[in-house]
Amino acid sequence: MQSTGGYDLIKDIIFGNNIKYYKYKNFYNVEKIDENTYLANWNYSEQRVILKSFNLENASVNKEEIINELKFHKEVTFHKNMIKLFGITDKSNDQMREYLLIMEYTNGGSLRNYLKENLNNLTFKDRYELAYQLACAVLLLNNKGILHLNLHPGNIYINQNTIKLSNFGLLSRTKRAKSQLESFYYMPYLDPKRYSSNEKDDTYSIGALLLWELSSGQPSLTKDKLYDDNLIKQGYKEQMFLDTPVEYSNLYIDCLNNEPNHRPTMIHVVDRLKVIIANYYETEHEMCSHNMQHLNNIGKKEVELTTQDTNNLNYLIDGLFDIYFEKMNEGNNKDVLKKYVFDYFDHYKINPQEAYHFLSKNQDNSKFICLLGYFNHHGIGTDINKQKAFELNKKAAMLGNDLALFHLYYSYFDGEGCNKNYNIVLRISGKLAEKGYSNGLNSLGYCYCIGVATKINNQKAFDLFQRAADLGNIKAIYNLAVMYHLVEEINDEFKTFELSKKSAERGCTGGIMMLGKCYQLGIGVNVDMQKAFEYYQIAANLGNVIAQERLKEL
Structure with missing residues (x-):
């Protein structure tokens, strides 16, 4: 007789945390590697995955620990040094049900x-x-x-x-x-x-x-x-x-x-x-011949990078990509993200022009293509060229780069470097949400919230914002605060204040602005015009347009 405890927990994990469930029949050529690990092909394709068994019936298993850990797996799936979690499956017989994590296969082994x-x-x-x-x-x-x-x-x-x-x-x-x-x-x-x-x-x-x-x-x-x-x-x-x-x-x-x-x-x-x-x-560089080092630089007016510089930049800019992607997925706005980039440059003494030159000469991987697009979009180390940025991000996205997909989402939404296309915006946000990115969930929620290429659906928007917020997305926390403030069916001033405060404490400029509004209008808290002014000022200094307008009205 099968226990239902593990099954109930699996349902909670799948439906409450955007963890995908796949039927076991989707896997074939299943080969047992050890007691708890299987190698299999997925969806009748050449893609191989690892199936890791785990026991949910164990009395020592803590439900919240499991849920939090799986959330974390989804949150860091973008990081190149983390095993990707694709979802969960199960197989059963009359005696027991076995649950398995579907994970990325590594061809080099342990x-x-x-x-x-x-x-x-x-x-x-x-x-x-x-x-x-x-x-x-x-x-x-x-x-x-x-x-x-x-x-x-x-x-x-x-x-x-x-x-x-x-x-x-x-x-x-x-x-x-x-x-x-x-x-x-x-x-x-x-x-x-x-x-x-x-x-x-x-x-x-x-x-x-x-x-x-x-x-x-x-x-x-x-x-x-x-x-x-x-x-x-x-x-x-x-x-x-x-x-x-x-x-x-x-x-x-x-x-x-x-x-x-x-x-x-x-x-x-x-x-x-x-x-x-x-x-x-x-x-390594000093061991090279002095003449060989400078052979290709003779007579050139442009600054060429040495072998040492090139290798250093390769390694440092790869790190920049990972940090930028992480901060973007947390829901930070473009001004805050740009500050992270320049703080990174300052910390590692990277010249933006040299970084741009390096990226221009090293377009053999999607990360560098995507970053070159970002540099062109924001004028980092070069003049702003949003059309070129769009084309570069499109190229990187076709190579499977998910950060470039986010960039395309914003380009199509704002019409920067291309014509606005809300149908593509909805499609991209759906794809990113399906991959489990917190910012993808938030973006899809925003589409349902304001009706981007679809009908407004407050329930879907709220659910998506909640999922993203559970993954730590600060913009989603702010969006929930706004919904509790504006949507009549769920209006709750106390939650508006608490969520505004939470997102503000994590650096969301929208949350900081909203916290100022709470103090100005007494939303879930006593009116305090001094605090309202201070929070509006902070948000305005971080580039929040609404806060800048509010300051003019005070």
Whole structure:
């Protein structure tokens, strides 16, 4: 007899959190890899996916933990170093129902297997870049308030030479039992003091796994020490290989400091890896012939980038794309996003003109095509050319770049670089919402809210705004505040104030403006003209047109 508890939870997850459900019959050539993992083809195509089993009937499973984790999976799906979650499926027999996550397939397997097979072909540059990718992925988790706490080479994967991070805790929470061998095998990657739940556990794992194993290609702790639990708990560490660069070994040592408070934060790990990579490129550059360095620059008036500069910019601008996409998906407006871009330039001392020149010369991937479009749209490092921006974003979108799709949404909506086309706006927003982007859900909700190529449907708009808000989208939180204020059927002044305050605290200029309005008109709070003026002023300074008009009226 099947229990209905897991089934009810699955329904809550699917219908309440925009997690897609697919029938198990959509999968074929299903091959069992281990006890809880299957490899399969999807929808009678060549696309391969991983099916990960998890047990919802376990009494220790917390519903909110599962829902929050799946929400997070959807929220970070854009990040290149995160395993993509496509949805959920299930299969059943008379005795039980098995639930499976549908996840991205990685052709390089686990990090452990990848290093075994490719170690001799990996330069230190390759290892640095893998280390940086993993540190960035863990930093993203930490910035979202998530501690991984289970980093080891078995749940870090490689796809086309790119790190893919998986298993944020759901699968380990729903399957506590592990073999004694596996427990000991992965213990070297865990902080010996983790039993006190120190927040620097992930930093320790980064040191043991990312820096040691990527450097040596060998597991942390050799075979003869593998089962000595006391060695691990006493803080035993491997010695670095003699040819390991000093800066790298120093970072390894700092990450494994026995005192958690003395370990670097993840942002410091990322920053130090950036310096290490930059120094590597500089050393590599100095080894080249002086004449060869300048051969192609003789007689040129334009500023040409050196090999070091090019490699540095490749790596830094790739990081800019990821940060910009993350902040855009959170619902930040164009002025705030532009400020993020220039703050990034200032922090890494990037010249906008050099960045634009680099992007112009490196149009071999959709990220750089998309960013070049963004630069043209906003006049970054060049004159504003919105038509060129539109064409570049169109090209990047055709290559599968979802950020470019967002740019096209705004171009078609505002008629910038192209004619307005609300039918395309609705279609694009629907596609982005289907992919689970919080800003895609918010954009589709806005279409239903004001009637963009469709009839106004306040219920659909509200539901979509709520889903996006649950994923942390600050514009959606503001839109909910507006709906509670203007839609008669759900009018609630207290919720208007609370949601306006929430979105304002997270930096939404619309929310800041709305909070000023609440204080001006006494919406859910006592009238306070001084606070109204202050919030209007802040929003106006951030480019909010409504706030600028309100200030004139005060």
